[in-house]
Amino acid sequence: MKVITANRLLNGDVVWLGDNGSWVERITLARVFEGKEAVAEGLAEGAEAERNQEVVSVYEMDVTVEDGIVSPVRLRERIRATGPTTHPQFGKQAQAVSA
Amino acid sequence: MYRYDEFDANFVSQRTEQFKDQVRRRLAGELSEDEFKPLRLMNGLYLQLHAYMLRVAIPYGTLNGRQMRKLAHIARTYDKGYGHFTTRQNIQFNWPKLEDTPKILEELADVEMHAIQTSGNCIRNVTADHFAGAAADEIADPRPYAEILRQWSSLHPEFSFLPRKFKIAITGAPNDRAAVQVHDIGLQLARNEAGEIGFVVFVGGGLGRTPMIGRKVRDFLPEEDLLAYSEAILRVYNRYGRRDNKYKARIKILVHETGLEELKADIEAEFERIRFGVLRLPDEEVRRIEAYFAPPPLEVGETVSGAVENRKETDAAFAQFIAHNLNPHRVPGYTSVTFSMKPIGGIPGDASDAQMDAIADLAEEFGHDEIRISHEQNVILPHVRLEDLPALFDRLVSAGIAEGNAGLITDIIACPGMDYCALATARSIPVAQRISERFGAPDRQADIGELKIKISGCINACGHHHVGHIGILGLEKKGEEFYQVTLGGSANENASIGEIVGRGFSSEQVVDAVEKLVDTYLGLRSGKEETFLEAYRRLGEAPFKEALYGAA
Numbered sequence: 020m021k022v023i024t025a026n027r028l029l030n031g032d033v034v035w036l037g038d039n040g041s042w043v044e045r046i047t048l049a050r051v052f053e054g055k056e057a058v059a060e061g062l063a064e065g066a067e068a069e070r071n072q073e074v075v076s077v078y079e080m081d082v083t084v085e086d087g088i089v090s091p092v093r094l095r096e097r098i099r100a101t102g103p104t105t106h107p108q109f110g111k112q113a114q115a116v117s118a
Numbered sequence: 119m120y121r122y123d124e125f126d127a128n129f130v131s132q133r134t135e136q137f138k139d140q141v142r143r144r145l146a147g148e149l150s151e152d153e154f155k156p157l158r159l160m161n162g163l164y165l166q167l168h169a170y171m172l173r174v175a176i177p178y179g180t181l182n183g184r185q186m187r188k189l190a191h192i193a194r195t196y197d198k199g200y201g202h203f204t205t206r207q208n209i210q211f212n213w214p215k216l217e218d219t220p221k222i223l224e225e226l227a228d229v230e231m232h233a234i235q236t237s238g239n240c241i242r243n244v245t246a247d248h249f250a251g252a253a254a255d256e257i258a259d260p261r262p263y264a265e266i267l268r269q270w271s272s273l274h275p276e277f278s279f280l281p282r283k284f285k286i287a288i289t290g291a292p293n294d295r296a297a298v299q300v301h302d303i304g305l306q307l308a309r310n311e312a313g314e315i316g317f318v319v320f321v322g323g324g325l326g327r328t329p330m331i332g333r334k335v336r337d338f339l340p341e342e343d344l345l346a347y348s349e350a351i352l353r354v355y356n357r358y359g360r361r362d363n364k365y366k367a368r369i370k371i372l373v374h375e376t377g378l379e380e381l382k383a384d385i386e387a388e389f390e391r392i393r394f395g396v397l398r399l400p401d402e403e404v405r406r407i408e409a410y411f412a413p414p415p416l417e418v419g420e421t422v423s424g425a426v427e428n429r430k431e432t433d434a435a436f437a438q439f440i441a442h443n444l445n446p447h448r449v450p451g452y453t454s455v456t457f458s459m460k461p462i463g464g465i466p467g468d469a470s471d472a473q474m475d476a477i478a479d480l481a482e483e484f485g486h487d488e489i490r491i492s493h494e495q496n497v498i499l500p501h502v503r504l505e506d507l508p509a510l511f512d513r514l515v516s517a518g519i520a521e522g523n524a525g526l527i528t529d530i531i532a533c534p535g536m537d538y539c540a541l542a543t544a545r546s547i548p549v550a551q552r553i554s555e556r557f558g559a560p561d562r563q564a565d566i567g568e569l570k571i572k573i574s575g576c577i578n579a580c581g582h583h584h585v586g587h588i589g590i591l592g593l594e595k596k597g598e599e600f601y602q603v604t605l606g607g608s609a610n611e612n613a614s615i616g617e618i619v620g621r622g623f624s625s626e627q628v629v630d631a632v633e634k635l636v637d638t639y640l641g642l643r644s645g646k647e648e649t650f651l652e653a654y655r656r657l658g659e660a661p662f663k664e665a666l667y668g669a670a
């Protein structure tokens with residue numbers, strides 16, 4: 020299973036492709052793609068968003084879904100989804116606490 | 119200190135205006151990311167894992183209080199309150215917004231700073247010994263030559279699209295603290311028999327995926343030939359350096375593939391053609407630039423300070439600081455002081471905005487307004503009166519940068535690794551933090567003595583692991599972090615590339631492995647004076663290998 024990820028052009032924030040072409044700030048809200056064709060469609064949506072100055076550096080990444088919770092497979096993506104492990108007060112992990 | 123002349127000021131402000139317009143066009147959709155990326159990189163702006171990253175140049179690691187305060191202000195206003203000093207004597211901000219970067223560059227330009235030549239396939243910022251202009255063992259201050267090279271290389275049209283990046287380092291002392299032998303060009307100041315100044319020249323050093331020690335191409339290059347000879351090297355590289363494969367594009371590969379003798383002949387031939395041309399350095403010009411770096415007026419004082427000696431008797435932390443964080447100054451009564459940006463368990467090279475402000479204050483109060491950044495990711499006040507050390511130390515304690523660990527096992531170099539870097543294969547900072555905690559006890563560190571641990575989060579080797587006495591390279595294996603250990607590397611005048619000892623270690627095991635290596639050394643050293651590196655060079659890898667993996 021895959022999700023599509025990118026960084027927002029304006030501020031560099033890590034985002035994932037959500038429903039209806041939106042880019043969401045939490046991986047738990049990301050739209051999950053299964054199968055080559057679905058992923059290709061997701062990437063095409065991403066490319067479009069890149070052309071529209073919304074995001075940069077679009078790519079697909081592996082996730083698992085357990086009890087409806089989307090989690091990245093690779094450590095790199097786990098760190099992107101939470102923030103620097105050395106700075107628990109920064110990045111998405113901080114927003115998760117304050118939200 | 120070097121001050122911008124009118125040319126520099128215009129150049130930097132033009133560049134800032136240009137970039138402002140490029141960002142505007144990018145946001146308006148007039149530039150695609152493919153078009154914009156090389157432009158932003160030319161201005162030091164990268165995209166990392168969580169955000170953009172801005173790399174600001176600190177040429178030859180020299181800055182003053184006003185500039186440091188500006189960096190603090192940028193950290194506070196546009197970032198998350200901290201910055202990271204790097205092994206190339208730059209500072210990186212980890213969270214700037216694209217929309218804010220033109221403003222940040224404007225603010226930097228106000229204090230004669232910029233992000234030019236911090237990225238791209240150009241001649242990068244020239245790095246120099248961090249004790250330049252102060253060290254007792256120095257032949258001459260290397261920074262005027264670094265500045266001459268900067269002026270020559272900034273936007274040099276012929277060398278803006280080299281096969282790959284090009285790094286030059288220079289040291290003014292026989293004890294090399296600038297790692298010149300692992301740079302594309304390494305320069306070591308020397309005097310000939312007539313007492314004239316010149317350079318020993320090394321070419322083709324580098325780290326990354328193919329580490330190599332630079333080869334000596336000149337025993338003595340006269341001062342006046344510095345630019346002509348550098349240009350000759352660059353021309354030969356630009357002409358013959360490989361462009362087909364970016365992993366083989368550095369000059370070190372050219373040296374390796376062409377052979378030293380042939381390449382040297384090419385360089386000398388090119389040099390002979392241009393030697394008496396416009397690049398010949400007139401003596402007046404060197405002396406004019408040198409004047410910018412004139413040392414502050416320093417009054418000769420006592421070589422031993424009663425205040426320091428007394429305090430040492432009663433304050434162990436102070437005594438430890440004095441034992442490790444001072445470097446001999448050429449003027450009696452003075453010393454160069456290293457502020458450790460390696461608190462025990464902390465993040466190597468990180469400085470908060472408050473710490474940067476404190477450093478600026480201390481430089482103005484105690485250090486003739488001069489600050490240096492070292493490639494070992496520490497901060498230095500080059501000119502401090504011995505008498506002032508007790509008062510300075512108290513202030514460092516308040517700022518949290520008073521650890522007396524310079525050159526010791528907890529003075530670790532670490533690249534940002536997977537906590538920030540898009541290219542990383544593993545984390546480096548947390549490994550550094552755990553090693554620091556393990557060995558942090560003052561007596562233990564002092565007993566172990568000089569030991570340089572350097573950690574990179576991928577094969578690009580930004581953390582200099584190849585030249586660590588103990589080097590640690592973070593890799594990925596089956597989705598897990600995995601650390602390869604090298605031994606016996608060194609970046610000083612007896613430079614060497616570390617050797618891989620054996621199979622790597624998991625994140626859990628790696629700190630224990632380091633401890634085994636250290637215990638082996640402690641057990642086998644001939645005495646406390648024999649450092650880890652010396653013991654390794656004497657004993658070879660066998661006992662260390664056995665400690666890690668058992669008898670073969």
Ligand code: HEM
Binds near residue numbers: 210283325541581582
């Ligand atoms: C975070 C963004 C960074 C990126 C994308 C990056 C990228 C790279 C790459 C691709 C190389 C290999 C170049 C080659 O061999 O041709 C390299 C080498 C190097 N980088 Fe970085 N780096 C980054 C951060 C840093 C930092 C933080 C430091 C200082 C702590 C640094 C200092 C160096 C050094 C010293 C080398 C090896 C020396 C050499 O060029 O031979 N870099 N970097």
Ligand code: SF4
Binds near residue numbers: 541580
């Ligand atoms: S060594 Fe690798 S992980 Fe570390 S900063 Fe350089 S590119 Fe990033």
